[in-house]
Amino acid sequence: NKVDTRTHSVTASYPAVEDYRSYGSLWCVNCHPFDENYFVTGSNNGTVTLWDDRQTKEPLDVNDTAHSKSVSSAVFDLATGNSLVTVAYDDLICRLGFKDKCKLATEETARHMNETGRWLTKFQAEWYPKSDTVFAIGSMARPRRLEFYNSKLAMIQTKTNDEILVSVQSLIRFHPNTGDIATGNSSGYVTLWRSSEPAGEPSVKHEIKEEQEG
Numbered sequence: 001n002k003v004d005t006r007t008h009s010v011t012a013s014y015p016a017v018e019d020y021r022s023y024g025s026l027w028c029v030n031c032h033p034f035d036e037n038y039f040v041t042g043s044n045n046g047t048v049t050l051w052d053d054r055q056t057k058e059p060l061d062v063n064d065t066a067h068s069k070s071v072s073s074a075v076f077d078l079a080t081g082n083s084l085v086t087v088a089y090d091d092l093i094c095r096l097g098f099k100d101k102c103k104l105a106t107e108e109t110a111r112h113m114n115e116t117g118r119w120l121t122k123f124q125a126e127w128y129p130k131s132d133t134v135f136a137i138g139s140m141a142r143p144r145r146l147e148f149y150n151s152k153l154a155m156i157q158t159k160t161n162d163e164i165l166v167s168v169q170s171l172i173r174f175h176p177n178t179g180d181i182a183t184g185n186s187s188g189y190v191t192l193w194r195s196s197e198p199a200g201e202p203s204v205k206h207e208i209k210e211e212q213e214g
Contacts, residue, residue, distance in 0.1 A: 024043030024044045024045035024046075024047060025043060025044045025045075026041045026042070026043055027042050027043060027044055027070055027071055027072055027122070028041065028042040028071065028072060028073055028074055028124070029041050030074055030075050030076055030084075031076075032076055032081050032098075033076055033077075033078050033081050034081045035081070035101075036053070037052055037053045037054055038050065038051070038052060038053070038060075038098075038101065039051050039053070040074045040076070040084060040104070041074070042070075042071030042072065042073065042074040042086065042088075043070070043071060044070040044071075045070075046064065046066075046067040046068045046069050046070065046071060046088060046090070047062050047063065047064045047067075047071070048062075048063040048066060048067070048071055048074050048084070048086055048096065048104055049061070049062050049063075050062075050063075050098070050102075050103070050104050060102055060103075061102060061103045061104050063096060063104040063105075063106065065106055066086060066088075066092070066094040066096060066106045066109070067086065067088035067090050067092060067094065068088075068090045069088050069089040069090040070088060070089045070122075071086055071087070071088045071089075072087050072088065072089065072114070072122035072123060072124060073085070073086060073087040073122070073123060073124040073125050074086045074087075074096075075124070075125055075126065075127060075135075076098070076127075077127045077131065077132035077135075078127050078129060078130060078131070078132075078176075079127075079130050079131050079132040079133075080132050081098065082097065082098055082099045082132065083095055083096065083097060083098065083107075083132050083151065084096040084098060084104070085125045085127065085135050086125075087112070087114055087122075087123050087124065087125050087137065088114060089114055089115060089122070090114075091111055091112060091113055091114050091115060092109055092110070092111060092112065092114070093109075093110050093112045093114075093125065093137065093149070093153060094106055094107075094108065094109045094110075094153075095107050095108040095109075095151060095153060108151070108152055108153045109153070110149070110153035110154075112137070113139070113140045113141070114140075115140075116140065116168065116170065119186060120168055120170060120185075120186045121170035121171060121184075121185070121186045122170065123137055123138050123170055124137075124170065124171055124172065125137040125172070126172040126173055126174055127174075128148075128174060128179070129174050129175070129176050129177070129179060132151065133150055133151045134148055134149070134150060134151075134156070135148070135149055136148050136149075136172050136174075136181070137149070137172065138168055138169040138170050138171075138172065138183070139158075139168070139169075140168060143160050143162050143165070144160060144165045144166060144167060144168060144169065145158045145159060145160035145165065146158065146159040146160070146169060146172065146181070146183065146193075159193065164191065165191065167185040167186075167187065167189070168185060168186070169183035169184065169185055169191065170184065170185060170186060171183060171184035171185075172184075175195075178195055179195035180192065180193060180194055180195050181193040181195070
């Protein structure tokens with residue numbers, strides 16, 4: 001549903017078609033950072049769907065080849081909006097292209113353990129601020145860690161701390177200006193990672209400063 005926060009009323013629903021079940025149950029939604037008319041959804045049937053807010057009868061495109069299981073995260077990059085990173089329960093992360101504003105093309109695919117199980121929050125990826133080349137995601141690996149990937153989906157760095165980081169970090173958010181990272185686990189704890197450099201360049205040099213129960 002599209003909600004007008006001024007009136008707290010639903011102004012549109014998606015998809016506005018009779019056979020809504022073909023799109024599955026929506027697990028995630030993300031809006032284009034520069035053109036508010038476009039947004040994507042990820043579904044439990046493995047599809048990533050592109051929508052245009054100016055017409056709701058049918059989507060612009062449905063990518064049903066990138067994933068075969070539930071999509072827990074589909075996020076536009078914050079630098080150009082030309083790429084998305086997707087995370088799904090088929091143990092894959094993918095990068096989709098969105099350069100022509102009408103199609104989601106699968107460009108890169110890599111293996112990543114995403115089966116968090118029944119009790120853990122599903123993984124969500126997050127692009128580094130003002131970057132279309134680096135994103136971060138949690139990991140099931142031990143020791144517990146954050147993983148950083150480039151646009152080719154090659155892991156370029158990991159961040160961990162054996163004394164503080166003892167649980168799976170499913171949620172990640174970057175501060176838009178400083179590059180600091182806040183990560184969350186399924187128990188309600190938030191861990192703050194302080195950046196040693198400004199967010200203009202994705203140096204991914206961080207250290208844990210504090211952990212707080214939510």
